[in-house]
Amino acid sequence: MLFTRVASLSWRMIVNKWMVVGFLLALLILEFQILRSRPFTQQIHENELGTLPVEAIRAISSNIHKLPLRRDTILNSGSKGDDLVIFYNRVPKTGSTSFMGVVYDLCSKNKFYALHLNVSRNAHVISLPDQMRFARNITTWKEKMPAVYHGHLAYVEFERLGVYKRPLYINIVRRPLDRLVSYYYFLRFGDTFRPYLRRMKQGDKETFDECVERGHPDCKPEKLWLQIPFFCGHAPQCWSPGNKWALDQAKRNLVEKYLLVGTTEEIGDFVAILEATIPRIFKGATKLFNEGGKSHLRKTTSKKPLEQSTIQYFEQSKIWKMENEFYEFANKVFQTAKKRALTSKSGLPEATGKQFFYEKIRPKEPS
Numbered sequence: 001m002l003f004t005r006v007a008s009l010s011w012r013m014i015v016n017k018w019m020v021v022g023f024l025l026a027l028l029i030l031e032f033q034i035l036r037s038r039p040f041t042q043q044i045h046e047n048e049l050g051t052l053p054v055e056a057i058r059a060i061s062s063n064i065h066k067l068p069l070r071r072d073t074i075l076n077s078g079s080k081g082d083d084l085v086i087f088y089n090r091v092p093k094t095g096s097t098s099f100m101g102v103v104y105d106l107c108s109k110n111k112f113y114a115l116h117l118n119v120s121r122n123a124h125v126i127s128l129p130d131q132m133r134f135a136r137n138i139t140t141w142k143e144k145m146p147a148v149y150h151g152h153l154a155y156v157e158f159e160r161l162g163v164y165k166r167p168l169y170i171n172i173v174r175r176p177l178d179r180l181v182s183y184y185y186f187l188r189f190g191d192t193f194r195p196y197l198r199r200m201k202q203g204d205k206e207t208f209d210e211c212v213e214r215g216h217p218d219c220k221p222e223k224l225w226l227q228i229p230f231f232c233g234h235a236p237q238c239w240s241p242g243n244k245w246a247l248d249q250a251k252r253n254l255v256e257k258y259l260l261v262g263t264t265e266e267i268g269d270f271v272a273i274l275e276a277t278i279p280r281i282f283k284g285a286t287k288l289f290n291e292g293g294k295s296h297l298r299k300t301t302s303k304k305p306l307e308q309s310t311i312q313y314f315e316q317s318k319i320w321k322m323e324n325e326f327y328e329f330a331n332k333v334f335q336t337a338k339k340r341a342l343t344s345k346s347g348l349p350e351a352t353g354k355q356f357f358y359e360k361i362r363p364k365e366p367s
Helices: 002-036 054-066 071-077 096-110 128-140 176-189 208-214 227-232 244-257 264-277 285-291 308-315 318-341
Strands: 085-088 113-116 147-150 168-173 258-263 342-345 348-351
Touching: 085 096, 085 128, 096 113, 096 147, 096 264, 096 285, 168 227, 168 264, 168 318, 176 208, 176 318, 208 308, 227 244, 227 318, 244 258, 244 318, 258 264, 258 318, 264 285, 264 318, 264 342, 264 348, 285 348, 308 318, 318 342
Parallel strands: 085 147, 085 168, 113 147, 168 258
Antiparallel strands: 342 348
């Protein structure tokens, strides 16, 4: 009888002990899952691990391979380019509609998202709170990745906002006077892309030459000041026409912050370099651009050639000289990228292919 009671008591103690162990293990697994559910940048730090028992850390380490990976962890690996975010902060009247026509046609086929950034009142700058919202949003919106965002917005410095995984910036520039003349007639006569849309200055028959001769504000040299501030950013100095600091900052941003900046005059080569560089997004873009009727989607309906006196008037201005200096700088950078990335085959651009390989890899793999 005594033996039976002792055996029963011992059995209950064993059961209770294992129940306690099971309960503690469940708590540890729960705590680990909570830590794992944090964003990638906030996963377990050393000081947090230091608060866990050594046995718990060993148990977690030995079973971690059995736990399913979160989707954001896979995206952050970047192995398939599924976390790519591209921002095309398009300068008006540089061929951006033609380029985006290619992007929108590719998004379903290449399985990425294309999103237009619509800024209120067609402004090219946004408030600091909106910059923060925008930067946080496009870098964490996992459900809309990979993605190409586009909009008429000046350069936004993501690092300044505490966002260090910034998007890949791309853009296109155009000869400054050609861009302004195109914009002038676009506001008065519209284009072939949306001919039914009534434009702001529709009905004004004054030519650009006549506008210059009469000294009207729509054709002042100050109106050229757009490509420099678009690359310079949101600082007030960027939007002060003729500001030397703005020109220098625009150049710095172009070479340091932009993946690629093309030119309107050679937009086909711009597309070809992008396809060679980011095939996850732009695979098939070159053929579509050259053969799919996308090379000139938007053409201003009425545009008259300029008189020589008008050209000379602008070329004597300080602002034209600065904007043209920036354009020539951008074009030189682009020509270098083109020379290194493309060859010509049957008159069409073609990627040069990989020009490096790995060797002398140590330690050697066991045979």
